[in-house]
Amino acid sequence: MAEIALSAKNLSVHYGAHGAVRNVSLDFAAKSVTALIGPSGCGKSTFLRSLNRMNDLIPNCKVTGEIWMKDRDINAPGTDVVAIRQKIGMVFQRPNPFHKSIYENIAYGPRYHGVKNKKKLDEIVEESLTRAALWDETKDRLHKSALALSGGQQQRLCIARSIAVKPDMILMDEPASALDPVSTAKIEELISELKREFCIVIVTHNMYQAARVSEKTAFFLTGQVVEYDSTDKMFTDPERAETSDYISGRFG
Amino acid sequence: MAKSYDRLEGKPHLTEEWVGKAYTFVCIMFLVITISSMVYFVASKGLSTFLVNGVNVGDLLTGLKWNPEADIPLFGALPFIFGSFSTSILAAIIAAPLGFCAAVFMVEIAPKFGRKYMQPVIELLAGIPSVVYGFVGLSVIVPFFRDTFPGQGIGIAAGAVVLAVMILPTITTIATDALAALPAGLKEGSYALGSTRYQTISRIVLPTTLPAQMTGIVLGIARAFGEALAVQMVIGNAPHIPHSLFESTSTLTSAITLSMGNTSMGSVHNNALWSLALILMLMTFVFVFIIRMLERRSKL
Numbered sequence: 001m002a003e004i005a006l007s008a009k010n011l012s013v014h015y016g017a018h019g020a021v022r023n024v025s026l027d028f029a030a031k032s033v034t035a036l037i038g039p040s041g042c043g044k045s046t047f048l049r050s051l052n053r054m055n056d057l058i059p060n061c062k063v064t065g066e067i068w069m070k071d072r073d074i075n076a077p078g079t080d081v082v083a084i085r086q087k088i089g090m091v092f093q094r095p096n097p098f099h100k101s102i103y104e105n106i107a108y109g110p111r112y113h114g115v116k117n118k119k120k121l122d123e124i125v126e127e128s129l130t131r132a133a134l135w136d137e138t139k140d141r142l143h144k145s146a147l148a149l150s151g152g153q154q155q156r157l158c159i160a161r162s163i164a165v166k167p168d169m170i171l172m173d174e175p176a177s178a179l180d181p182v183s184t185a186k187i188e189e190l191i192s193e194l195k196r197e198f199c200i201v202i203v204t205h206n207m208y209q210a211a212r213v214s215e216k217t218a219f220f221l222t223g224q225v226v227e228y229d230s231t232d233k234m235f236t237d238p239e240r241a242e243t244s245d246y247i248s249g250r251f252g
Numbered sequence: 253m254a255k256s257y258d259r260l261e262g263k264p265h266l267t268e269e270w271v272g273k274a275y276t277f278v279c280i281m282f283l284v285i286t287i288s289s290m291v292y293f294v295a296s297k298g299l300s301t302f303l304v305n306g307v308n309v310g311d312l313l314t315g316l317k318w319n320p321e322a323d324i325p326l327f328g329a330l331p332f333i334f335g336s337f338s339t340s341i342l343a344a345i346i347a348a349p350l351g352f353c354a355a356v357f358m359v360e361i362a363p364k365f366g367r368k369y370m371q372p373v374i375e376l377l378a379g380i381p382s383v384v385y386g387f388v389g390l391s392v393i394v395p396f397f398r399d400t401f402p403g404q405g406i407g408i409a410a411g412a413v414v415l416a417v418m419i420l421p422t423i424t425t426i427a428t429d430a431l432a433a434l435p436a437g438l439k440e441g442s443y444a445l446g447s448t449r450y451q452t453i454s455r456i457v458l459p460t461t462l463p464a465q466m467t468g469i470v471l472g473i474a475r476a477f478g479e480a481l482a483v484q485m486v487i488g489n490a491p492h493i494p495h496s497l498f499e500s501t502s503t504l505t506s507a508i509t510l511s512m513g514n515t516s517m518g519s520v521h522n523n524a525l526w527s528l529a530l531i532l533m534l535m536t537f538v539f540v541f542i543i544r545m546l547e548r549r550s551k552l
Contacts, residue, residue, distance in 0.1 A: 057443060059363075086446025096437035099460045108455065109445035158441065165445050 005030040005169055005199035006051065006088070011065035011075070013046050013055060020046045022223040023065070028169070033191060033200045035210035035231065038220030039251065044203045047220070048171050051201065052088035053081045069168075086113060089162030093174040095154035097146035097161075102129075102138050105146045105157055109165035124164050132160035133190050152183025159190060163198075170194065172202040176209065188213050207247060211235050219243045291533070298530030301327070301523040312527060318491040318507070320521035327524045331493045333531065335503040338408050339483060340476035342497075343415035344423075348469050350416075351423030356453055358424075359431040371428065378421035386485030389414035394486055403498030406488035411503070414482050419472035426468030430461040467546045474539035478532065480505035504528045 006028045013021040021043040028034050036044040046055065053074070055061045067075040074084050086109075098105050106125045107115075115121055125142070129135040134156045138149070146157055155175060162170050172191070176184040191200060191213045204210050210217050211231060218228040219242070227234065227243045238244045245251055301307045307327050315328020354374065358366030393413050398405025434457060442452040458465070480503075488500025489510055508525050515522040 052444065054440065054444065057440070082446050082448050084446075085444055090440075090444035092437055092440060092444075094437050096435065096441040098438060098441065098456055108442070109447070112445075112447050112451055112455075161441075161445065 002029040002032065004028065005069070007068040008047075008051065009066040009068065011047065011050060011063065011067065013043070013050055014062045014064075015058075016060045020223055021050070024220075024223075024225050026218055026225060026228060028199050028201055029216070030168075030199045031195060031197065032216065033195045033202060033214040035214035035217045036201065036203045036220060037205075037207055037210050037217060037246075039246065040205075042220040043223040044218075044220040045173050048173055048201060048203050049090075050075075051169075051171055052085050052090055053079075054085075054090060056081055086165050087167055088169045088171060089165065089167035091155070091158050091162055091170060091172045091175045094178050095151055095158050097149070097154050097157050099145070099147060101143045102146045102149070102157060103142040105161055106164045109161060113165060128160040128164040129157075131163055131194070132156045133186065133193070134160055150183070152179050152186060155179060155183070155187060156190065159187075159194075163194075167198065169199040169201070172200065174203055174205060177205060184209075207235075219246060221246075294526060294529050294533055297523060297526035299527075301520070301527040305520045305523055307520070307524070307527075312524070316493065320524055325520060327520075327527075329504070329507075329524075329528055329531070331491050332502055332504045332507045332528060334493050335408065335411075335487065335501045336477055336505065336532075336535075339411040339415055339487070339503060340473045342408060342412035343419055343476045344469050344473045346412060346416035347420045347423050347472060348465075351420055351468065351472075352427050352458070352465060354420075354424050355427035355431050356457075358428055360449070360453060360457070371425075374421050374424050376421075377417065378425075382418065382479060382482040383485075385414050385418055386482035389482060389486040397498050401496075401498045403496055404488065404500060405498060406486055407494055407497055407499045407501055408487070409497035410486040411483045412497075414486055415476040415479060418479060418482065419475050422475055423468045423472045426471065427461075427465055430464035430468070431457065433464075434461060463546045463549050467543050470539055470542050470546065474536060474543075477535060477539070478505065480509045484509055504532050508532075 004027050008024060008026050011021060011024045012019060024043075024047055026034075036048060038044050049055050050063045051067060053063075055063055063075060065075060066073045069084075069087070072079075098108060100108070103125055106128050107121045110121060110124050115124065126135060126139075129138060134153060137153060138157075141148075146154065149157060155178075159170070159175075176187045179187065188209060191202065194200060195215075202210075202213065214231045216229065217231045217234040219226045219234065219238075219240075221242055227238060227240045229239070234243065235247060238247065301312070302309050312327050312329050313333070314330055315326060316330055317326040317328045318331060319326040354370070358370050389410055393410050394405040396405070397403070397407075397410055401409075438456055438460060439452055442456045443449075447455070483503055484506035487502060487506055489502045489506055490500035491502050491507065494501040508528050511521070512525055515525065
């Protein structure tokens with residue numbers, strides 16, 4: 001068994017009285033891609049957002065259970081949430097570049113985490129953009145507004161921005177659902193590249209995407225994990241009838 | 253059969269549309285005529301100081317002595333212009349951080365409590381008559397300044413504090429709207445990089461909403477610039493540039509309200525007051541222009 005980067009144990013999420021995620025336990029292997037699939041409202045995005053404590057920002061949202069990272073329960077009270085989010089980056093459904101230059105978008109995180117040296121920042125910006133396959137397209141306009149980039153470029157910028165703070169894990173919440181097919185292909189290529197170094201968890205509506213990019217897939221239904229196995233097995237020989245019905249497009 | 257085709261001629265509908273169009277057109281024309289007549293009236297009166305009475309424009313704008321009733325009348329309005337600008341800008345310097353921070357509290361820190369209780373209270377400030385502000389300023393702020401700092405207490409500082417409270421609702425309301433309109437994704441993006449709320453607000457929220465914040469501040473300055481009564485009550489109304497913030501001075505508006513009733517239509521003094529009004533009006537146009545520019549920039 002590969003090294004485990006993060007492990008959720010009996011994680012439940014409630015919005016007020018409504019239980020969105022119920023008793024989910026999943027392990028995520030380091031240096032691999034795990035896909036979370038399932039129909040709308042099944043709790044996969046909510047679960048993902050709990051992993052780096054983004055749900056703390058939502059009033060009425062209560063996350064119970066344990067999230068183990070190395071040998072710490074990061075869902076325990078008293079955890080430094082801000083430090084957690086530096087270790088576990090996140091890319092959102094809609095590209096959300098800051099209203100700043102491309103350079104400043106990348107430098108924002110590292111600068112806050114203590115990198116003041118201009119030369120060091122330049123290096124981080126170049127390295128992050130290169131790894132997000134965006135350097136060639138942007139090296140001549142680093143100080144132009146990030147908002148002038150196309151949707152796909154903006155999303156790669158957001159990925160570069162996450163890499164720049166040197167996380168262990170990157171959570172992606174339907175990162176390609178607002179993009180055209182060509183941009184989507186680029187993002188998927190990028191994910192396959194990034195998994196050499198990071199643990200990536202991706203929520204997707206697109207089952208083919210899950211099949212293309214992930215090693216393991218978890219199928220969510222009404223707030224619970226129905227099945228969790230290697231992607232090959234899930235897509236060719238699932239154990240559960242619900243999984244095969246969903247994957248073959250009979251519902252969802 | 254023939255009957256059902258009658259409607260195709262559609263005359264009743266056309267009449268209805270025509271009446272509606274005509275009615276709205278009359279309304280907008282009424283507004284346009286009213287505003288342009290006012291501009292024409294103020295301009296013709298204000299300009300006659302220079303055209304009819306032969307006062308030099310430069311003398312009025314840069315002169316330091318205002319004594320229209322003297323044997324050789326002097327029309328130096330610089331003290332008033334200085335007073336208007338210094339009180340309004342100082343008021344904005346006091347009110348802007350307060351307004352922004354209040355808006356941050358209402359939107360980011362305690363949205364429920366803020367929206368439900370704080371916002372109505374702040375908006376209530378906008379409805380208080382200016383004479384009440386002036387009265388409170390005169391009986392609380394002026395004595396406080398008089399006891400704390402050297403000087404008479406009245407002056408730019410007292411005027412600016414009163415104006416700051418008066419323009420606070422404008423600045424806060426616009427700041428609140430700007431913060432609430434910020435896409436949630438931007439803030440999440442910042443949090444997801446491991447930044448604190450303080451960092452997110454100071455580095456992302458404030459810069460992104462800056463054009464809108466500036467609009468609020470300029471609107472506040474414009475309101476402060478035009479406010480007459482409350483300022484007049486606490487500023488002292490001496491027509492000279494003061495040596496300190498706590499010394500009697502005057503503004504364009506207070507000069508007009510104080511003397512307008514004591515001059516006769518058509519006299520030089522009266523015309524000179526119209527010139528002050530013209531300066532006020534032109535400044536208002538400048539403020540509106542600045543706001544337009546800011547709005548255009550914020551759309552990019």
